[in-house]
Amino acid sequence: MTIVTRFAPSPTGRLHVGNIRTALHNWMLARKAGGRFLLRIDDTDAERSREEYVEAIRADLSWLGLIPDGEERQSARLALYDAAFERLKAECRVYPCYETAQELDLKRKIQLGRGLPPIYDRAALSLSDGERAAKEAEGIFPHWRFKLDHDEAITWDDGIRGAQKFDPAQLSDPVVRRADGSWLYMLPSAVDDVDMGVTDVLRGEDHVSNTAVQIQMFTALGVQHPKFAHEALLVGSEGKLSKRLGSLGCDAFRERGIEPSAIVALLARLGTSLPVEPIADRKMLVESFDLASFGRAPARFDDEELARVNTAIVHGLPFEAVASRLPEGMDEAAWLAIRPNVEVLADVADWWSIVTGPLKAPAMEAEDKVFLLQAASQLADSGDDWRALTSALKDSTGRKGKALFLPLRQALTGRDHGPDMASLLPLIGVEESKARLQAAAN
Ligand code: GLU
Numbered sequence: 001m002t003i004v005t006r007f008a009p010s011p012t013g014r015l016h017v018g019n020i021r022t023a024l025h026n027w028m029l030a031r032k033a034g035g036r037f038l039l040r041i042d043d044t045d046a047e048r049s050r051e052e053y054v055e056a057i058r059a060d061l062s063w064l065g066l067i068p069d070g071e072e073r074q075s076a077r078l079a080l081y082d083a084a085f086e087r088l089k090a091e092c093r094v095y096p097c098y099e100t101a102q103e104l105d106l107k108r109k110i111q112l113g114r115g116l117p118p119i120y121d122r123a124a125l126s127l128s129d130g131e132r133a134a135k136e137a138e139g140i141f142p143h144w145r146f147k148l149d150h151d152e153a154i155t156w157d158d159g160i161r162g163a164q165k166f167d168p169a170q171l172s173d174p175v176v177r178r179a180d181g182s183w184l185y186m187l188p189s190a191v192d193d194v195d196m197g198v199t200d201v202l203r204g205e206d207h208v209s210n211t212a213v214q215i216q217m218f219t220a221l222g223v224q225h226p227k228f229a230h231e232a233l234l235v236g237s238e239g240k241l242s243k244r245l246g247s248l249g250c251d252a253f254r255e256r257g258i259e260p261s262a263i264v265a266l267l268a269r270l271g272t273s274l275p276v277e278p279i280a281d282r283k284m285l286v287e288s289f290d291l292a293s294f295g296r297a298p299a300r301f302d303d304e305e306l307a308r309v310n311t312a313i314v315h316g317l318p319f320e321a322v323a324s325r326l327p328e329g330m331d332e333a334a335w336l337a338i339r340p341n342v343e344v345l346a347d348v349a350d351w352w353s354i355v356t357g358p359l360k361a362p363a364m365e366a367e368d369k370v371f372l373l374q375a376a377s378q379l380a381d382s383g384d385d386w387r388a389l390t391s392a393l394k395d396s397t398g399r400k401g402k403a404l405f406l407p408l409r410q411a412l413t414g415r416d417h418g419p420d421m422a423s424l425l426p427l428i429g430v431e432e433s434k435a436r437l438q439a440a441a442n
Pocket of ligand 1: 007008009010042185189202203207
């Protein structure tokens, strides 16, 4: 059977790092099995859903390289939900309720005050036809709840959490449809998972009790439920669910110069028993993906760790992978020379402007100035061969170590540290190098 997974964001905001992780894992699960990864836009909440977020979700997934094999959106599928609803209604698995939000709130407060769990008391189930008609005559339209079957425990074998068991009597019958006819998330999602052929639902553990309810919905609709797996939530490095993570998304990553492959490498393994490594090769990550490696403890997201993974990935990027993002004129030799000295790709521009100049001549010690003039004339013999240059200078001046190398680096680059001079010298070129040595000696 082909594995089908789906990522189902609500377009009520930008994707954050937690959503990105869920999307990635669904993508990996599908890729590993040679299956399909679908995007489903959960936009039944017309008031809070925005087209700009739908577009941003697509753009973010594409930037991350998580390309869906298909896309659906719930607002285009309302007829399906209607049909499922009519069917459940005919079987008395949904029932109309007339309580106002305030009445429900009051009931909950009373229950909590008595130390009872705030479970809906099913009062609406005992309304007579006449009482219902009276409500509607008053202009009060019902919202609808799904009637949980209390007869049997709800169980499933969770791909991450193992055997799960819920007592349905401990859950409220969920509202599936509002009085204005609009849908809450629960039923449409189950209907879509069936219709889209979703075989594996992988989502955050905040959905565990929804799963218990949805399993009964699948049964009520007469279909087998998909496999479920719930991953532990992502927390900040301080160990708490953080507001900051809830707004940390692709824009912020891009701004910091984080490569999509670094985000993917980190999130692929965060919270698993596999080591987080700077693996840019997605095939390798996909190969090692395994729900059995997922832990139950919250996964800690650490910005510093992301920065480290990013730098390691940048250091390994081949020229072809970055060519279009490098400064004009920068070739492979320049990339390879500069690459080990940058943390993010954008840092390349600084080094490239040092290579191409113009360079402001650094202030040098008087004793070094004579040495730099010697170096300038030595270039006529050594050309751009750094080793030939420095060994000739060593012989002729008796300088070695720092006294030999540092003034040359300072005069040629204006910096104390940086890329290997043997690679830089040919990039700067003999004429320009000579001019820089002479300028620094002035
Ligand atoms: N739209 C739901 C959410 O964003 C989808 C949850 C699910 O994966 O079923 O929470």
